[in-house]
Amino acid sequence: MPLDSTLQGKRDFKVVGTRPLRPDGIDKVTGRAKFGADATAPGMLVGRILRSPHAHARIKKIDTSKAEKLPGVKAIVTREDLPDHTDGDALLYDVLYNIMAREKALYEGHAVAAVAAVDTRTAREALKLIKVDYEVLPHxxxxxxxxxxxxxxxxxxxxxxxxxxxxxxxxxxxxxxxxxxxxxxxxxxxxxxxxxxxxxxxxxxxxxxxxxxxxxxxxxxxxxxxxxxxxxxxxxxxxxxxxxxxxxxxxxxxxxxxxxxxxxxxxxxxxxxxxxxxxxxxxxxxxxxxxxxxxxxxxxxxxxxxxxxxxxxxxxxxxxxxxxxxxxxxxxxxxxxxxxxxxxxxxxxxxxxxxxxxxxxxxxxxxxxxxxxxxxxxxxxxxxxxxxxxxxxxxxxxxxxxxxxxxxxxxxxxxxxxxPIGLLATLEKAKQHPHFKAPLSPNQGRGMACGFWFNFGGQTCVSLNVNSDGTVALSVGTPDIGGSRASMCLMAAEELGIPYDKVRAIVADTSALGYNDVTDGSRTTFATGMATILAARDAIKKLTARAAQIWGISAEAVTWEKGYAKPAGSNAGNFPPMSIAEIAAQAGATGGPIAGHHEYSADGAGVSFATHICDAEVDPETGATKIVRYTVLQDAGKAVHPSYVEGQFQGGAVQGIGWALNEEYIYGKDGRLQNAGFLDYRIPVCSDLPMIDTVILEIPNPGHPYGVRGVGETSIVPPLAAIANAVSAAAGVRLTSLPMSPPRILAALDRKAAAE
Amino acid sequence: MVKVVVWGSLKPHTGGQAELEIEAGNVRELLNRLGETYPGLKPQLARGVSVAIDGVIFRDGLHEPLRKDSEVFLLPRMTGG
The missing domain is CATH 3.30.365.10 (Aldehyde oxidase/xanthine dehydrogenase, molybdopterin binding domain)
Structure with a gap:
């Protein structure tokens, strides 16, 4: 049976489109999940980085001699320890320059040296002993x-x-x-x-x-x-x-x-x-x-x-x-x-x-x-x-x-x-949505906006191993930042015809798979998902061949249906269906482990559109703004796990609310950042937000077997404008600078009053 | 020959032309011949480009075939968050 790599836009799904519990959920809510800082190793040292206090300065000399003599300091690195291996690659040279300043420090916080010491206190003390001779430059x-x-x-x-x-x-x-x-x-x-x-x-x-x-x-x-x-x-x-x-x-x-x-x-x-x-x-x-x-x-x-x-x-x-x-x-x-x-x-x-x-x-x-x-x-x-x-x-x-x-x-x-694109469909749905016609209270305004993003595919490599009991171990190389392990399990289960909980997906390390591009560009559910589907089809091809071998018939005479190998017709023989577990149990005797793989550069991600509707209420006395209602309408192609899709829609809207109303990097005249902490850099919290309503449209992407489009990014495109339009409507004056913080809104109201 | 359209700010490197006729059967040939014919494009080609063929954007598909009547656009290399 040849590998079926056809791209189907529509089909009846059994597993895809359901909302099972996320496989990483228990670990994350019980503290068992291991994040970056949770890694430990015997003899581990603490690394700390010395950063420029100046926005722009020539680094004339770095003297590490006193720090090196501090007991407990095991290594110090500066630009001298990171020679230029970039071989003329300008983009990579910028990365090198950014991770450790070279002739100049180009911003406040630019790394100029780093220390490894036996504990945090020693590392911090060592940083203080490093003397950097700066020539401060205009910034x-x-x-x-x-x-x-x-x-x-x-x-x-x-x-x-x-x-x-x-x-x-x-x-x-x-x-x-x-x-x-x-x-x-x-x-x-x-x-x-x-x-x-x-x-x-x-x-x-x-x-x-x-x-x-x-x-x-x-x-x-x-x-x-x-x-x-x-x-x-x-x-x-x-x-x-x-x-x-x-x-x-x-x-x-x-x-x-x-x-x-x-x-x-x-x-x-x-x-x-x-x-x-x-x-x-x-x-x-x-x-x-x-x-x-x-x-x-x-x-x-x-x-x-x-x-x-x-x-x-x-x-x-x-x-x-x-x-x-x-x-x-x-x-x-x-x-x-x-x-x-x-x-x-x-x-x-x-x-x-x-x-x-x-x-x-x-x-x-x-x-x-x-x-x-x-x-x-x-x-x-x-x-x-x-x-x-x-x-x-x-x-x-x-x-x-x-x-x-x-x-x-x-x-x-x-x-x-x-x-084929879905912008008009999102606008038509928006017009029909109850939010669109809901009454507004005093000092409230409604705004809307559309948004666009490209999406892409990228290099992807997936390995799907059939375990001896017929369960499946799926190895992907794209870190799971938005629920992709659940989506991959759903797609593998759909293709193999087995339950969702019989598949476990892990993010494998770099020695286990071929190169995978970064999880970005809204690509993972699209590209890793497609590779998972094709790896499952590769495994099915091998599973049916093993069944054929056991039955003593030709591989072409065996089909795969709902997790079972079956004779393709009466001419193939009268054999009862053989489950994935039965085939897997005999793998050792029929040729060894059974695995499916797929490696490719995915293209055909398809562009994405969204429409957002926002109601904002502006307090004319204080300039404070509250988002009172928010609706996201976006085309997902096919929502593999609708809860995660809704989460992506809501997350984009929430980050947009922060960007539009509160968040900003504030620099002093000295070129130093004045609000480098969450107390002074205000991201929205639950009490700031209404429940974000979502509408998932499913206009299949012809470039994916299940019609999937990436959804991770488009949802942050319309919010700034939708909120600005709502706030402008509520305030009765056009706001043209973000964030629309209370002082800015009060200033706009004052300008409006002066003009009247 | 395939007609390929480059974005506006590349025109200084293509003699002021946005629409270029290139003999190419696939994306790889297209990019190679663009660089050979218009050396000023080489730095951008080295930084990376995407190619849209009949409305579909290809970031990595160098083997993707081009027909004479294909609508081909050169675009910056797609990145995302």
Whole structure:
């Protein structure tokens, strides 16, 4: 029986779509689950990192001599211990520079040295004894300021790419991006109404509850192991091996349970440093970031400054849309501005569209991905203008959006023509939803917004072993940050025709499987799920061959149904169905262990759309805002475990509420972060939130056997705009800066009163 | 020949043209010939790109075939959170 790799869009599911208990639930609520900081090893040392107190400073000298003499100090590493093995790879060099400063410290919190000592107290004492001679330099932390002529320059090597002619002077603008089609100037001439506004958003942190943590153990033979909290342990292995000049085969990485990532754990920070310390000390070294370090030295998302101009005819058809987006991504190239520029107008059917993006460096920590990187800020700006335009032409915003919505056959603003997409379906469902027509109380306003994200597949490798009792051990290489083990078990059980609880999925270490890309890009349920399905089909092929062998008939004469091998027809013979357990029990006598595998680069993830509705109540006396009702409508293709899908929808909305109302990196004039802790950096807690209502649409993705689409990121794209539209409606004045904190809302109310 | 469209800010590297005609049977050939024909694109190709073929985005599929009537767009390499 050949491996069936056909992609079916629809089928009757037996297990997929149910809501079984999560396999990691008991461990997590009883404290048995092992997170990054739970790893221990005999003789383990404590690693601590010395960080720059300056936003921008030349490091003239690092004197570690006193610290080295402190009893209990076993190793100290600086830039000298991490030579450049990057072989001209500029992106990797930035990673090296970020994990340990080289000629300059580029932000407050930039690592400049690290210590491994016998205990925490000794390690802290040693850090105090390291003397760093800094030459403090002028700094810049604001994106618009960093772009101005005369701004302090971070890197003398950055000459803006994408400009013609190429600049001869260095600047903080790494690259200019441009996307679009048509002629926006001609389009604006056809417009009856044009709205043009500038928006700003502040940097926010992913706010994962578990700080970065790892335990490194490198032996004198050069072989190493690393236990780490990460979204991608294969990425950690390959990156660390390259940075440390090791063969990849000599480093084995095990991913711990993970207390949240949201994109922020898709790179390395402390891991190469811990390995370097361990290599030097010849002892295991554990490094755990404090919350302050997480804020100052891991990767928040970009802060932005965005101009949007959209023109419409009197009857509500958009004639042109233009946006300029400026994103600072910290001290190194790579802000997600290209995805902001690509996604900004992706929800609309536009004849003339243009987006220009500038990737800018500032003296802040190197940004890391955060769910749908770059898209939420762009959607905030665009959807705010869309709402305003709808009001100006006298249309309900939802009707305005439906009139201009992208659909199958629309040329997207970033280039390609859409195939079947679900945006209109989410808008139609939103219009029918009771929330849409519910009455509002005084000081309340309703807003809505649409959002788009790309999703992708990536390299994936799965191994499915049939145990001797017919249960199944499934090994995947993508850390489970959103319930993927449950989803994988559901898909394996569905394909094999066995109960969910007969499959156990584990996240295998890097020595057990081929390379797996990071758990990001909303890819795991899509790509690892598809690999699981195809691995199960590979196992079924072997199971039916074993049954055929036992029965003495041809393998082609055996089919698989509901967990049993059966003769394909009466001509094949009259044998009773043989269960997976019966076949597995005879595996040793029929050729050995039975396993299915699948390795591939998954593509065809399919783009994703969502529509959100928000009701906000603004207190005009204090400027405080409360979200009183919130509804998420999104296409999941096929919800494998609907509770997890709902959780992804709700989680995106909640993080968006924090981003829109409270969260921000606040810098002082000295370039130092003033609120590096959860008391001063306010993420929403349960008492701040209404129950987030969800509507799952299932429009099958033709690129997946069960029709699955990724759902992990799109849900954070519309909230900033939906909330801004609701707050603006409640306050009676357009809010254009995030977060919409009480002082900002009071200032907007004052401006409104002064104008009246 | 396949028509491939590059994003706007790559035009300085392609003689001001956004639409390019390239002889290529699959994505690998397309990317190789883009780099050979327009050396200014090489740094971006090295940083990584995705290719959209008839509306479907391929990040890794270098073997993906291209037809003469395929709609092909060069896009930045997809990443996510």
């Amino acid at each position: 810049v932390t604001d994106v618009d300021e960093a772009m101005k002529p005369g701004a302090p320059i971070l890197h003398s090597t950055i000459f803006t790419d994408g400009l013609e002619p190429k600049p001869k002077k260095p600047s903080n603008v790494v690259r200019r991006y441009e996307f679009g089609h048509g002629d926006v100037e001609a389009g604006f001439k056809k417009a009856d109404i044009i709205v043009e506004r500038t928006f700003k958003t502040e940097a926010t942190h992913q706010g994962y509850i578990e700080p970065h943590a790892c335990l490194a153990n490198v032996g004198p033979d050069g072989q190493g192991e690393l236990w780490v909290c990460t979204q991608g342990h294969f990425m950690v292995r390959d990156t660390c091996a390259r940075l440390l000049g090791m063969d990849i085969s000599k480093l084995r990485v095990t991913a711990s349970e993970i207390g949240g990532g949201f994109g922020g754990k898709t790179t390395v920070f402390i891991e190469p440093v811990a390995l370097a310390l361990s290599r030097k000390a010849n002892r295991p070294v554990k490094v755990v970031m404090s919350r302050e370090e997480v804020f100052k030295a891991s990767g928040p998302t970009a802060s932005t400054s965005i101009d949007v101009k959209i023109g419409v005819t009197k009857d509500g058809r958009i004639t042109a849309a233009d946006a300029t987006l400026r994103y600072q991504g910290g001290a190194f190239a790579g802000s997600p501005v290209e995805f902001g520029a690509m996604s900004a107008f992706a929800c609309y059917d536009l004849e003339n569209a243009r987006t220009i993006g500038y990737d800018v460096v500032t003296n802040r920590p190197k940004q890391a991905a955060y769910r749908a990187p770059g898209a939420p800020m762009a959607a905030f700006a665009v959807e705010s203008v869309i709402e305003e335009l709808a009001r100006k032409v006298g249309m309900e915003p939802i009707d305005f959006r439906m009139k201009n919505a992208a659909r199958e056959g629309t040329r997207s603003s970033y280039g390609p023509t859409y195939g």
